Amino acid sequence: MGRPAPSHTPERVRYTVALAQLAPRLGEVDANLELAAGWLRRAVAEGAQLTAFPELALTGYLLSDLVPEVAISAADPRLAELSRLAPGTLVAIGFVEETDHHRYANSAALLRDGELIGLHRKVFLPTYGLFDEGRFTRPGDRIRAIEVGEPMGRIGLSVCEDFWHASLPMLQAQDGASLLVNVAAGPARAPGSAAGLRAIAGWHRMQDTYALLGTVGIAFCNRVGNEEGLTFWGGSRLLGADGSVLAEGPLYEEALVVGAFETDDVRMQRYQLPLLADERLELVRREIDRIISERAGLPGPWAPGAPESPESADEPAG
Amino acid sequence: MPAEPESTPLPELDPVQTIEVIAGFIRSQLEQTGFERLVVGLSGGVDSTAAAFLAARAVPAGNLLAVRMPYRTSSPDSEADAQLVVETLGCRTERVDITPMVEPMLQLIGPGDGPALQVRRGNVMARQRMIVLYDRSAAFDALVLGTSNKTEVLLGYSTLHGDMAAALQPIGDLYKSQLRSVAAALGVPERIIGKEPSADLWPGQTDESELGASYDDLDRILFALVDRRWTVDRCVGAGLERRLVEWVARRVAQTEFKRQPAPVAKISLRTPGIDHLYPRRRPGSRRGS
Structure with missing residues (x-):
């Protein structure tokens, strides 16, 4: 009753996000760095606090055996130099990473003031239909949220197909992310037809659902342009934590898509819809362990004939 | 029903x-x-x-x-x-x-x-x-x-x-x-x-007259067989003419060779088209580069 709000109540902050929906040049890392620099300067002029570039923005997508030729280390000074063009702000960008152990990954780096503050290696490499990623790059093995400081707290970074697996965004939301940044290189199929629109609608439904269920913002940056016969569709989107569309880019055309994310919306949304807090991670873990064991044919307390649950097994007899 | x-x-x-x-x-x-x-x-x-x-x-x-x-x-x-x-x-x-x-x-x-x-x-x-x-x-x-x-x-x-x-x-x-x-x-x-x-x-x-069917009929069949990955029987069940569907399916299979480069006998460690795989357009491929 009339008490002042606790001093830690965050102030309402508008956080400006820019999505650089550009068309990289296939295999030309230095040309793409220069291209990205131009877009980053524009994003800074628009007040962006986070600028996202697409998947493989430094290399292009259909690389095949070009992978080792275009791969760079996440510690490459050229990445640091790019990010210094946007002082005090975050830059997320996709590239081919060569690790210290010469493992090649489709990675996204999160940088600020020349410092690499986070790295995500694409976990789900599509190798079906028109995709052949698993042949040329190796999957990442970590799904984490990245601490970036106030006002966003933590950010979840992912690459394109990663978003077609609900486990990844939900884990990142559980890991504390208030914004999920997905960088993509999505090729169009059946443009404009019902099938093509369904493919884009699929992306939209998925993003809307993750925003809703994860009570997180979504920043989706998809490239445009052509490689071989593929046309990448763009349509980058920024969503609020309630799933509202804050900004949306055009299809097929280059565009700097800028929108403002209200950090206070996450707070209010999570009070109204405490889904993350209500999640039963210990239960999820136990059931996942069970499924893994059963699939592998391993013995476990859930094997046929075993007691109903590990808890009941601990109960004293009688 | x-x-x-x-x-x-x-x-x-x-x-x-x-x-x-x-x-x-x-x-x-x-x-x-x-x-x-x-x-x-x-x-x-x-x-x-x-x-x-x-x-x-x-x-x-x-x-x-x-x-x-x-x-x-x-x-x-x-x-x-x-x-x-x-x-x-x-x-x-x-x-x-x-x-x-x-x-x-x-x-x-x-x-x-x-x-x-x-x-x-x-x-x-x-x-x-x-x-x-x-x-x-x-x-x-x-x-x-x-x-x-x-x-x-x-x-x-x-x-x-x-x-x-x-x-x-x-x-x-x-x-x-x-x-x-x-x-x-x-x-x-x-x-x-x-x-x-x-x-x-x-x-x-x-x-x-040469193909023996109208383009609309051929397109319906090809769309079902190729794009929707239907079997011949499913096409027939949906009312398409069996003789024509079978002919189209056979024709697609018989002419596969026309849609692909000729196979290369693999001898070396790295063979064009098999494990020497590059996009057609890449640095150095542009004229004058």
Whole structure:
């Protein structure tokens, strides 16, 4: 009753996000760095606090055996130099990473003031239909949220197909992310037809659902342009934590898509819809362990004939 | 209660977005190869006309050369339609009569009217046109724009190293029925869209009499078999004619070789096409780079 709000109540902050929906040049890392620099300067002029570039923005997508030729280390000074063009702000960008152990990954780096503050290696490499990623790059093995400081707290970074697996965004939301940044290189199929629109609608439904269920913002940056016969569709989107569309880019055309994310919306949304807090991670873990064991044919307390649950097994007899 | 029979629609498409995507594809191929100009063989039929109209969306009319290549038996109507296209687009044009080029070869094949002989003669003409187009592309400093559509490519109703030869294929993923709607949206004259499709390799030839079915029927079957991955039995269950569905499925399988480069006997550690895999356009591949 009339008490002042606790001093830690965050102030309402508008956080400006820019999505650089550009068309990289296939295999030309230095040309793409220069291209990205131009877009980053524009994003800074628009007040962006986070600028996202697409998947493989430094290399292009259909690389095949070009992978080792275009791969760079996440510690490459050229990445640091790019990010210094946007002082005090975050830059997320996709590239081919060569690790210290010469493992090649489709990675996204999160940088600020020349410092690499986070790295995500694409976990789900599509190798079906028109995709052949698993042949040329190796999957990442970590799904984490990245601490970036106030006002966003933590950010979840992912690459394109990663978003077609609900486990990844939900884990990142559980890991504390208030914004999920997905960088993509999505090729169009059946443009404009019902099938093509369904493919884009699929992306939209998925993003809307993750925003809703994860009570997180979504920043989706998809490239445009052509490689071989593929046309990448763009349509980058920024969503609020309630799933509202804050900004949306055009299809097929280059565009700097800028929108403002209200950090206070996450707070209010999570009070109204405490889904993350209500999640039963210990239960999820136990059931996942069970499924893994059963699939592998391993013995476990859930094997046929075993007691109903590990808890009941601990109960004293009688 | 038995389920309602499934429908077997023609593949639909948004012509306006399709045109945007294809024009962007053509521009991008030119940019990535370092060319600014295109050469297209123009018969006056809907395929080559649509390809020419799409090219004109991607490059200025002065950068497009439409080559008309009649043989002595070619239909005069085709030539008139090709002329109409050239006038509509305001593009460059050349007329190269292939008759004196192919006659010596046709004499080698000899007289007779059997279907195999007709096909051989038709292949000679299609390949001669390819030779002319590639020569004109060198002279005009241009890429050869393909005019093959998805229906004929899947049925193998085309000549290897003849009309299939091109630097880029703008309409190769459009079925004939889709191509008509794209052509209409491009402003292709109605008389070209509406006329009976013909390779015009001999007088009176029409595609649909030669193939034994209408393009709409073929497209319905191909769309079900290829795009929707239906089995023959499922197509038949949905009301498509078994004899025709089986013929189409067989034809697609029999002509697979036409859609792929010839297999290479693998000897070395690294073999082009098998494990030496690169995008066609990459650093160093652009002309002048």
